[in-house]
Amino acid sequence: MTMRGEKKYIAAIDQGTTNTRCILFDRGGRPVRSAQAEHAQIFPQPGWVEHDALEIWTRTQEVIRGALGSGGIAPDEIAGIGITNQRETTVVWERATGRPIYNAIVWQCMRTQKFCSQWLRTPGWEQNEAGAGRAKEITGLLVNPYFSGTKIKWILDNVPGARERAARGELLFGNVDTWLIWNLTGGPEGGVHVTDVSNASRTMLMNIETLEWDETMTDFLDIPVAMLPEIRPSVCVYGTTTERGPFGAALPVAGDLGDQQAALFGQTCFAVGEAKNTYGTGCFLLMNIGEAPALSTNGLLTTAAYSLEQGKCMYALEGSIANTGSAVQWLRDNLRIVDESPDSEYLAGKVDDSGGVCFVPAFSGLYAPYWDMTARGAIVGITRYTRKEHIIRATLESICYQTRDVARAMEADSGVSLAELRVDGGAVKNNLLMQMQADILGGTVVRPVVNETTALGAAYAAGLATGFWRDTDELRANWAEDTRFEPAVSEAKRESGYRRWKKAIEKSKGWVD
Numbered sequence: 256m257t258m259r260g261e262k263k264y265i266a267a268i269d270q271g272t273t274n275t276r277c278i279l280f281d282r283g284g285r286p287v288r289s290a291q292a293e294h295a296q297i298f299p300q301p302g303w304v305e306h307d308a309l310e311i312w313t314r315t316q317e318v319i320r321g322a323l324g325s326g327g328i329a330p331d332e333i334a335g336i337g338i339t340n341q342r343e344t345t346v347v348w349e350r351a352t353g354r355p356i357y358n359a360i361v362w363q364c365m366r367t368q369k370f371c372s373q374w375l376r377t378p379g380w381e382q383n384e385a386g387a388g389r390a391k392e393i394t395g396l397l398v399n400p401y402f403s404g405t406k407i408k409w410i411l412d413n414v415p416g417a418r419e420r421a422a423r424g425e426l427l428f429g430n431v432d433t434w435l436i437w438n439l440t441g442g443p444e445g446g447v448h449v450t451d452v453s454n455a456s457r458t459m460l461m462n463i464e465t466l467e468w469d470e471t472m473t474d475f476l477d478i479p480v481a482m483l484p485e486i487r488p489s490v491c492v493y494g495t496t497t498e499r500g501p502f503g504a505a506l507p508v509a510g511d512l513g514d515q516q517a518a519l520f521g522q523t524c525f526a527v528g529e530a531k532n533t534y535g536t537g538c539f540l541l542m543n544i545g546e547a548p549a550l551s552t553n554g555l556l557t558t559a560a561y562s563l564e565q566g567k568c569m570y571a572l573e574g575s576i577a578n579t580g581s582a583v584q585w586l587r588d589n590l591r592i593v594d595e596s597p598d599s600e601y602l603a604g605k606v607d608d609s610g611g612v613c614f615v616p617a618f619s620g621l622y623a624p625y626w627d628m629t630a631r632g633a634i635v636g637i638t639r640y641t642r643k644e645h646i647i648r649a650t651l652e653s654i655c656y657q658t659r660d661v662a663r664a665m666e667a668d669s670g671v672s673l674a675e676l677r678v679d680g681g682a683v684k685n686n687l688l689m690q691m692q693a694d695i696l697g698g699t700v701v702r703p704v705v706n707e708t709t710a711l712g713a714a715y716a717a718g719l720a721t722g723f724w725r726d727t728d729e730l731r732a733n734w735a736e737d738t739r740f741e742p743a744v745s746e747a748k749r750e751s752g753y754r755r756w757k758k759a760i761e762k763s764k765g766w767v768d
């Protein structure tokens with residue numbers, strides 16, 4: 256028998272690039288109810304990507320009502336709310352009305368590419384091939400349109416009067432976490448304006464050591480500090496929801512993590528050296544490196560992983576790969592040699608190997624660890640013998656080889672060997688892909704039972720802040736293994752395949768001028 260008002264769930268809101276979900280988790284970390292909704296992708300020009308921030312807020316309210324309504328769940332059964340979000344995406348809105356002054360500029364948007372190139376030519380801001388330079392020393396990141404800083408600057412430069420209004424405190428900036436928390440806690444009537452360290456570390460405005468907004472960066476980009484949210488821990492009661500909001504009650508908003516850091520948290524990678532790789536459109540490999548923000552010399556980013564306490568955090572090294580699952584989508588939509596992405600498993604399994612074919616899916620350049628924006632896709636090693644199954648197999652191999660590149664960079668930077676890699680994301684259901692990953696990595700690949708690790712990480716943060724879960728040990732006990740993949744090829748075969756991959760990478764580099 257359950258008592259009225261007993262806290263049984265944590266609600267996680269996972270606001271992603273293409274859709275928004277609300278999932279209710281029980282004490283065992285199991286997803287119990289969920290609802291999801293898509294929002295529009297807006298492409299005003301080639302390379303530009305926007306979202307309507309008001310639509311995102313509307314979809315968020317719908318999925319919250321959907322998740323609660325579908326199970327007849329009373330708000331007083333919910334102990335707290337955790338937020339996780341697409342990172343770097345930039346919203347600027349009016350404090351008095353809650354109206355955005357421009358569409359949200361999405362992380363993938365390349366509109367500030369030209370500014371970034373000029374920035375890198377500014378004396379004192381040069382960057383070497385591995386991305387080392389002043390920007391990295393201050394923020395842990397590279398100068399790149401990917402991060403929020405130049406997106407905020409673009410809005411302030413292009414919306415008339417915006418910079419002056421921002422300096423007067425009339426405009427607020429936030430990533431999507433900040434935008435949702437502000438709206439959930441009252442919006443123009445008392446909404447709290449906060450973010451957490453994991454999101455702030457993706458703006459290029461936060462000092463990676465002090466975990467505070469950095470004057471050198473805000474001055475250089477001419478961004479008034481008055482518009483920036485307060486930086487708080489990831490596990491923290493930020494405020495309470497309003498009764499007229501989608502929860503219909505006053506509930507604590509108590510967790511906030513960027514999506515990749517949330518997946519690390521959901522995979523309970525709390526110890527130094529523990530790492531996870533998420534297989535979606537791209538891949539994101541993050542390793543917990545502890546309480547010191549060691550900078551990469553091998554093309555990786557240093558990022559705040561999570562914070563349990565104001566002014567302190569655990570850091571992560573991050574290897575971001577732009578195209579992995581998207582290469583499988585390309586086989587489906589452009590070459591039309593698979594009907595659905597999961598069919599890649601059966602078709603690639605019809606051949607023993609790729610028949611010497613290598614595919615580098617550098618559709619939009621190469622990200623970590625190469626950072627070559629001039630690279631383009633290449634399929635090499637084709638002979639008269641090559642069949643579509645070889646190309647499909649080479650596509651799956653490319654996901655594993657890119658992961659190996661990043662994993663090796665991570666081992667070189669951290670000095671920790673990646674003996675075991677925890678995986679999650681849409682593509683990990685592909686057993687052949689996971690076996691190939693173990694073979695190519697030469698290490699164990701472990702797939703957990705709960706694959707919703709991003710939402711789970713946000714739920715864990717909120718559950719710790721509200722006492723729903725006692726400590727991280729209790730969370731670790733929730734983590735359960737589904738399947739373990741062990742390497743099953745010889746060292747000689749692994750290394751000859753990897754040498755071929757490295758040759759293919761060289762073919763793809765520097766393709767466009």
Ligand code: ADP
Nearest residue numbers: 534535536580581583584596597680681682685
């Ligand atoms: P995202 O969160 O980035 O939108 P998901 O985690 O939903 O992505 O994963 C979807 C991606 O994974 C797509 O790019 C799809 O092509 C790929 N994918 C999904 N299932 C499989 C599969 N069984 N085998 C290979 N790739 C897959």
